[in-house]
Amino acid sequence: MTTTPTALTAETLLEGLNDPQQQAVRHEGVPLLVVAGAGSGKTRVLTRRIAWLIAVRKAHPGSILAITFTNKAAAEMKERVSELVGNRARMMWVSTFHSSCVRILRKEVEHLGYERLKSNFSIYDAQDQKRLIQLVCSDMELDPRRFQPGPILHWISNHKNELRGPDEVAAEARNSIDETYAAAYKSYQRRLREANAVDFDDLIMETVRLFQLKPEIRETYRRRFRHILVDEYQDTNHAQYALIHQLCGQDLEEHDPTTLDGLPADRVPPAELMVVGDADQSIYAFRGADIRNIMDFEKDFPDARTILLEQNYRSTQTILTAANAVIERNEGRKPKRLWSDAGDGEKIVGYVADTEHDEARFVSTEIDALTDQGLKPSDVAVFYRTNAQSRVFEEIFIRTGLPYKVVGGVRFYERREIRDALAYLRMLVNPDDQVSLRRILNTPKRGIGDRAVLAITMFADRERITFWEALQRAAEAPGLATRSQTNIEGFVAMVVELQQMVAAGERPDVVLETVLDRSGYLASLEGSDDPQDATRVENLGELVAVAREFAEDPVAAPSADPADVDAGLVEPGLADFLERVALVADSDQIPDAPADDAADPDAPEDQGVVTLMTLHTAKGLEFPVVFLTGLEDGVFPHSRALGDKPELEEERRLAYVGITRARQRLYISRAVVRSAWGAPAHNPGSRFLGELPIDLVDWRRTEADQTRWTRPSYGSSDDYSGNRLGAPNAAGRRNFSSAAARADAAAKSKPSRPIPVLAPGDKVTHDSFGLGTVVAVEGAAEKSVASIDFGSDGVKRLLLRYAPVEKL
DNA sequence: AATTAGTTCATTTTT
DNA sequence: TGAACTAATT
Numbered sequence: 001m002t003t004t005p006t007a008l009t010a011e012t013l014l015e016g017l018n019d020p021q022q023q024a025v026r027h028e029g030v031p032l033l034v035v036a037g038a039g040s041g042k043t044r045v046l047t048r049r050i051a052w053l054i055a056v057r058k059a060h061p062g063s064i065l066a067i068t069f070t071n072k073a074a075a076e077m078k079e080r081v082s083e084l085v086g087n088r089a090r091m092m093w094v095s096t097f098h099s100s101c102v103r104i105l106r107k108e109v110e111h112l113g114y115e116r117l118k119s120n121f122s123i124y125d126a127q128d129q130k131r132l133i134q135l136v137c138s139d140m141e142l143d144p145r146r147f148q149p150g151p152i153l154h155w156i157s158n159h160k161n162e163l164r165g166p167d168e169v170a171a172e173a174r175n176s177i178d179e180t181y182a183a184a185y186k187s188y189q190r191r192l193r194e195a196n197a198v199d200f201d202d203l204i205m206e207t208v209r210l211f212q213l214k215p216e217i218r219e220t221y222r223r224r225f226r227h228i229l230v231d232e233y234q235d236t237n238h239a240q241y242a243l244i245h246q247l248c249g250q251d252l253e254e255h256d257p258t259t260l261d262g263l264p265a266d267r268v269p270p271a272e273l274m275v276v277g278d279a280d281q282s283i284y285a286f287r288g289a290d291i292r293n294i295m296d297f298e299k300d301f302p303d304a305r306t307i308l309l310e311q312n313y314r315s316t317q318t319i320l321t322a323a324n325a326v327i328e329r330n331e332g333r334k335p336k337r338l339w340s341d342a343g344d345g346e347k348i349v350g351y352v353a354d355t356e357h358d359e360a361r362f363v364s365t366e367i368d369a370l371t372d373q374g375l376k377p378s379d380v381a382v383f384y385r386t387n388a389q390s391r392v393f394e395e396i397f398i399r400t401g402l403p404y405k406v407v408g409g410v411r412f413y414e415r416r417e418i419r420d421a422l423a424y425l426r427m428l429v430n431p432d433d434q435v436s437l438r439r440i441l442n443t444p445k446r447g448i449g450d451r452a453v454l455a456i457t458m459f460a461d462r463e464r465i466t467f468w469e470a471l472q473r474a475a476e477a478p479g480l481a482t483r484s485q486t487n488i489e490g491f492v493a494m495v496v497e498l499q500q501m502v503a504a505g506e507r508p509d510v511v512l513e514t515v516l517d518r519s520g521y522l523a524s525l526e527g528s529d530d531p532q533d534a535t536r537v538e539n540l541g542e543l544v545a546v547a548r549e550f551a552e553d554p555v556a557a558p559s560a561d562p563a564d565v566d567a568g569l570v571e572p573g574l575a576d577f578l579e580r581v582a583l584v585a586d587s588d589q590i591p592d593a594p595a596d597d598a599a600d601p602d603a604p605e606d607q608g609v610v611t612l613m614t615l616h617t618a619k620g621l622e623f624p625v626v627f628l629t630g631l632e633d634g635v636f637p638h639s640r641a642l643g644d645k646p647e648l649e650e651e652r653r654l655a656y657v658g659i660t661r662a663r664q665r666l667y668i669s670r671a672v673v674r675s676a677w678g679a680p681a682h683n684p685g686s687r688f689l690g691e692l693p694i695d696l697v698d699w700r701r702t703e704a705d706q707t708r709w710t711r712p713s714y715g716s717s718d719d720y721s722g723n724r725l726g727a728p729n730a731a732g733r734r735n736f737s738s739a740a741a742r743a744d745a746a747a748k749s750k751p752s753r754p755i756p757v758l759a760p761g762d763k764v765t766h767d768s769f770g771l772g773t774v775v776a777v778e779g780a781a782e783k784s785v786a787s788i789d790f791g792s793d794g795v796k797r798l799l800l801r802y803a804p805v806e807k808l
Numbered sequence: 809a810a811t812t813a814g815t816t817c818a819t820t821t822t823t
Numbered sequence: 824t825g826a827a828c829t830a831a832t833t
Contacts, residue, residue, distance in 0.1 A: 070822045098823045125823080200823050235822075287821060386819055408821090449809075583823065616820050638819055654820080677818070678824040 008055045013048050024307045025049045031273040031301040037338045038660035039314030042276050047077055051084035053227050061091040063226040068096055069235055071584045097240050099583050101207040111214050114193050120575055122197040122426050122433040123582040129153055129199050131435045136187045156185045160201035161237040161288035163208060196432040204239040211246045218246055226271050233277030237288040248273040280327050283654050312338045314622055316345025318696055319666050323659040326691045330649045347698040351669040354706050359671045360396035363627050377403055378608020381623040383615050383658050385636035390612050407613040417536040418543055424515045428502050429575050431468040444524035452484035494518055508577035509547035550577050615658045626662035631670040632683035655688045672706055758786050763808040
């Protein structure tokens, strides 16, 4: 296909699209919902439609607002549209909800009516929020047992997503706990604003509030955005939904006539709206996503039209049939069946392992076999429900020499040194940012300890000045040691000097390097003998590189908004860099599609690596081969979801997402025994396994194949679920709070303790000694004792009844 | 101020 | 089990 914009015609834009896809591209007028099943080419539809709007319907690019959920998706979409329509695409707003809202808020903050909130506000992420709420809690002298940061923040976030401010919530508090929470919410908000900061949820909530407060401002944006497209609509929360309505709703005025004040008489008709999503892939309810937004679209927009995309261009029919079969179990779901003309392909391969180690070994061996058949490790992904499950795979993969990469876990921008460095930069841009300021005040150690901080805090409170102002007037603070005062003065002098540098418009990377140097931060790491600190220095080098790249080419950097650059908004400064970093976080996380780039000719064996990740992070990705692991009730579906229908349905959608990531081959596996929190637990197979059509799965190994155990003569039942393996050691008796332990307790009534039947020469594993070979066995059944050679750990005599030994 | 020994508590996390 | 946080020690 040609990429020359001049050759762009209606025909080329519809080329290669199926009928419903074409309809979605051509649609005009009423609100449109595109229900896009997994792999049905929705990104293609979105990009073609945008190009269509510009090229065929002559829409001004600046009148287009396209919302995605990740910056990566935004950057990709912008890129693809640019390929179609060329430079004109620069004027579009293609960004996340959060980025769009930041742009609006930075411009309009003063209309919000917060005294301290200015356009250089900081954006607080989860970690910053936690620090702030901790300050609030200690301020309120809350019992740290009953009121923990996590739950409070979650509670606040829920309310913000529902657009409920602190006063509203306080008014509705029904008990003392709610009242305390509401008070914490109020204090948290107050401190946020005092710090000239907002959190992620505020970005949306405050934008909605802005539009409510100032209808004329809302009107200017309604006027500007004539075409609004929202991707991943099933993941929107209520606040985001409200925002869309403010921009597109045709009947908003009737709902709320009081907001009409100040509206120009010549109001514009609502923008053309298209939302794209798939209710079956809604897996973020726990973060406030409200599946009703997409389910009720036709109700919310009565004249709406719906287009279904069911043809899948990614997977084999076998995989799709499996996915359909699972998701159909969800109730109240709108019917949709994915289909493919790619043929049935391979059967799904199933495997029941004895333990999670065996499961990982199976995966490893199988990947080995696949690579022998010409597949690259980068074609393979291993999915699991929780991050903790990655460990076993890592252990085994390291042992077998299989290259891999874990996606998720500790992200680059969450590392301590990166956050420290960014905290310096943030407080330079916004000295009111107390969280950042407190973070680096004594990092590295410069003799400003808790006592000094306390004295300054009290002084600031009494004088009703900010923390930073109090630091500058440290000499007046009562109860401050002279030594601390000297140290603070040194710190203030350094900050002032750095601030001048920023004010002079110095490049972000240069500021960063100076900060690291002048603060002594880098020196303190370099002087350390902790090997971790060497890595930290490297990471900081990386951050400087990121800043440099940004300074030199902000457009090429991920998710840049060229409209800003075009608009002659000077060259990006430190504040812009911080904003990018705050909202983009980790584009380097997910390895790009198996790179064909001959970037490194010195690495001919570059076959890429196997990708390990949670099912949640897998959303939106695809791989030729997928291993779906840990399919056990209590693991996946997660134990917390077992008793709750909506949650169980969300787990099922997660399974659906996982299955539909696979293009050619899908493996499903589970472990009969899995060690959770130290104690081995016996998990029954996932209910989702039973929902797969049996003829689609080729079971390589089943429960019946598992290592034989002597069954107690009185326990003839096939049902082994709930049995605990090995000795009821100290570890095993702890932790009766978890669901796994509860299942275990329920099983206690059944007297049975499987004892492995061993013979000399057998290979076994022991929980603490590892791999061993049986040398001799004495006694029978309950009294059998085996002598086992564990290599470097020597030969042990073990009473099989108690020893955590497994036959291999 | 920094190390260390206890204690607690364990989903998922696009921004 | 083990990481992550707190409290107590030197």
